[in-house]
Amino acid sequence: MKRFFDLLLAIAAAVVLALPIALAALMVRLTSPGPALYWSDRVGRHNRIFKMPKFRSMRIGTPAVATHLLQDPKVYLTPIGSFLRKSSLDELPQLWSILVGDMSFVGPRPALFNQDDLVALRTECGVHELVPGLTGWAQINGRDELPIPEKVKLDVEYLRRQSFWFDIRILWLTFVKVIRRDGVSH
Structure with missing residues (x-):
């Protein structure tokens, strides 16, 4: 049921958002050298590495670490990088990634391939059994600002409470957070 919902919603979103997606890609290409997409190595279900695309908000050559680990993340942002991130x-x-099955709309955010502490704690708690999500319970309860143990605690809560209606609630709360630009530090 969840996979069917993901496919249906992803196809509908791709159609509705085709113009904004094309415009964002064009703006990335026009404002900085390099490709429009950045393919990030992420940890998926069962700790399998997959390539996750994002519009490139950082300059070519930025270290492949979580943004909060950069000494001064703003130095690495492209001219429209901050806008892309704050608007999501x-x-x-x-x-x-949702269409090909590497991700779901709702689940724990996929860890970077080198976030060993986050991956280990999620594995210890069974969270690695979940398909990672575009958004999740931890995302709407702190996003970039959560320490790893708190993030995993919320991921475990999602693992225990997951249901269609809980996912709908998380999607709604994500929409509200994105509109308000809550929890984005860079």
Whole structure:
């Protein structure tokens, strides 16, 4: 049921958002050298590595670490990078990851391939059994600002409470957070 919902919603979103997706890609290409998409190595279900696309908001050559680990993340942003991140438009290419089954609309956010502490704690708690999501319970309860143990605690809560209606609630709360630009630090 969840996979069917993901496919249906991803196809509908891709059709409705085709113009904004095309415009965002064009703006990335026009404002900085390099490709419009950045393919990030992420940890998926069962700790399998997959390539997750995002609109490139950082300059070519930025270290492949979580943004909060960069000494001064703003130095690495492209001219429209901050806007893409604060509006969450950089996340739109992840519709592809949902269509191919690497991600779901709702689940724990996929860890970077080198976030060993996050991956280990999620594995210990059984969260690695879930398909990662475009948004999740931890996302709407702190996003970039959560320490790893708190993030995993919320991921475990999602693992225990997951249902269609809980996913709908998380999607609605995500929409509200994106509109308000809550929890985005860079």
